Amino acid sequence: MIETRLGEFEEVILLLVGILGEDAYAFRVAGEFESQAGRAVSIGAVHSTLTRLEEKGFVNSKMGEATAERGGRRKRIYTITAYGRKVLAEARDFRISLWKQFPGFATLKGLQKSLS
């Protein structure tokens, strides 16, 4: 059985794949994660997550171009699938609906603006 739920780390990685577009391969994703989240992550961990996302059908992958800075080796480029986008949207909507029900934060101006 293939699991179809999206974990928190998986969600972030999936988003990063979307952000990076044509440049989404393990090393770039790990680097982007580090610069955006401010904490280090090993490429192995990112790669493992990407593989899992692919198994779940959220991303596709194909081998890209060989470049000199990789010692002439090709990279695996991941692209987000339609299913992946849908899951991401669902995850976001679920969160927003939860935030809206949270009275302590719902009154905050900044949050209201970002939610509206």
Added chain:
Amino acid sequence: MKEKKQLSPPRAARRLLLFFLRSDLAEEVEGDLFETYKLKLKQTSPFRAKLHYWYEVMHYMRPFAIRKSILSLIHYAMFQNYFKIGWRNLVKQKMYSFVKIGGFALGIAACLLIALFIRDELSYDLQYPDANRIYRVVEVYNDNGEINRGVWMQAPFANSIKEDYPEIEKAGRYNSSELFGAGSNQIRRDDQTENTFEEGFVFADQELLEIMKVPMVYGNLAHCLDQPKTMVITRSRAEKYFPNENPVGKLMVVNNDREGPFKIGGVIEDFPKNSHLHFQFFVTMKGREFWEGEQNYWGANNYPTYLLLRPGTDPKELAHKMDKVVSKYLLPLWLNQGRSEAKKMAEAIHYELQPVTDIHLRNAGIQDPISHGDIRFVWLFGGVAAFILIIACINFVNLSTAKSANRAKEVGLRKTVGSYRSNIVNQFLIESVLFSVLSFAFGILLAWALLPYFNVLAAKSLVFPWGEWWLVPLLLSSCLAIGILAGLYPSFYLSSFRPIQVLKGNVSRGSKNATTRSVLVVFQFTTSIVLIISTFIIYRQVNYILTRDVGFDKEQVLLLQGTNTLGKKVSTLKSELLELSSVQSVTVSDYLPISGTKRNGNGFYVEGRQNVDKSVGGQFWVVDHDYVKTMGMKIVAGRDFSREMASDSSAVVINQRMAKELGLTDPVGKRIQNWEVFTIVGVVEDFNFDTMRGKIDPLLLKLGNSPSIVSVKIKPGNLAASIASIKDIWKKISPHQPIRYAFLDDSFGRMYEDVQRMGHIFTTFAVLAIIVACLGLFALSSFMIEQRGKEISIRLVLGASLKNIFRLLTLNFVKLVFISIVIAAPLAWYMMKHWLEDFTYRIEITWDVFVLGGVMAVMIALVTISYQSIRAGMAKPVNGLRSE
């Protein structure tokens, strides 16, 4: 070329990656890691980049990325099964498991404790920041082939060599001789009246503290001792006398000398326990002379001298160059004194530089004023620890192979259903590691619980270094290593069974390996017997030293210490003490035949021959009229000092050794000299005054004033009452100073504390080793009896008596023990002969220790196996014969 090499990521890491990584991932992953590596190279150092590459490779060890073929090597379910079976075996056979684990745990605990001990011994004097550049000067004097090494240098030595040799950055001295007032003294703050007795006074140079770079609590290291009449104290003393205040600049009075108080120039941290120096009060040498011209006099050696060499100096070369000191400073003095053998003496003197880190353990043959460890004891204890561990491992191997019959069917079945031999090996290795992990857990607990007792035994304050990063990995890896080593033989033995044979039931029930097992038992018992015999001999030697006739009577002598502060009242004290009915005699002298009291070395000649003969080095002791009487020494020729003879002020009593060294056959009436001339009036029988490891030195007693210690010989009877009345007298005469006393025999015993302590430690671990060996023998014998259960039952039915059965079962083991005795006796003899060579007064190794050791070994073995044997002999035969 170099750049290219730096550019490529570490080869080993890449190879590891390619080894475990799925080949279809290789290209992308390698590419990613290569990019990371290049990025890191730009950001940080090549080393860090490489480290990061390793980190990334390690993080690729995830199930998704690892080859299928590697994953299949790790059968998780199989491991689970191995553990389950191992655990069941452990629980089912409680006694064997107990012996295996208990013996191992004991061995590990012993090893841990000894390892801590050794680690502490090896850690001495590493705390100085420049420890590798600090050296102590050793003077080597070749006395016609007899090499003497000493650390006492002349007063001007340090400064002179510092000026002569630019390689020397700093040179510092100390003087710990009681003769000049170091050692113990009475001290107080100058605003108080009560004196307190303190030990650890030393005269020292400012530069000595700078060489050691002692950590300061208060004051400035560069200027703490550079003014006359200053003193540096340790933190613990500062807190005692100046709680919660900065003592720098405060005054302290030593020995009631109100006129010359000492100003505190600084407070240093206490020297750590693992330091060879333990002084508490450093009195400056600045502006101090012990007699006129002393600081420039090359004829007296009183100062251990330490050097800080400039970086890159070769100490051997420097020591060689330093030999010129002799011709430059010493030879002129001797020629001036008109000594005919001056040239020869100068050639006989050389210098060596001893690294400060060697002082504690590697000091054999060097005379110095501090106590030491001994590298040989470190090796000895290390050896004992290793033996205990080996004995425990042997138990493990023996029991595992012995019990193999019980596991044979299991092995056969596993093989039938498809196990490779390697699987079986793995299984038993895992089982062995399981045992080892349990044993380590118990062993560590045991060691932790026993550490306080061990500390008392070894007079150390060891703690488990839990905080050290290496401890846990070290324990874990040694746990694994020992587990695998101990399991190696059993696992290969067990995995060699042929399935068809064991399933048919004709495996030779473990008896095939009887030879190996016997060899191992013999090894265990040989070790144990060597330890037993060594313990006997060590004990006898220690006992011999403590009870030997030492040439004086050390019983019933009370020493009142610190009486120098009484000044003229000492004679009042003496006469009042003599009025007590319980006091037999009283003598006032700082020189006592126990170590730690004053010593004064001098050179002596027969009168008028000082330019012809070589001097005889001997002790020059100042005593009073009642000394010989109070100490119970024997006059063998001539007479004791006498109050009637006014001429006795220049009379001396010498010991037999002195007479011999001076070549006097009839010494009474002859005259000898150092810088004065004395007439010999009597000869006292040689008595021991330093540890009995060395020989008795020449000695000379002279009348004079040395008022620090009053020795009181008390008549046999009510000791407590006598002490009480002595205390009353003290109170009356010296109200401001608490009485401090000791017994001569206690102080004498303390001289041999280290020998006694080593004896105790050795015995403890010998007993431990024997216990572990016995545990093994016990389990092995019960196994044998279990195997022969049917045979014994049949014998019993046919009328065998308990005695027959007992003999049948024990004879084999006793034979092994006898073989062990034969091997162990010469081994022990050889080892102990070497150990005893260290002592001047030593026992002869007699045959009875071997008999005693042998009998004990046989007894221990018999007691161990007889329980099981007798039980077997008394069992009802029907229980053994009824089949299923």
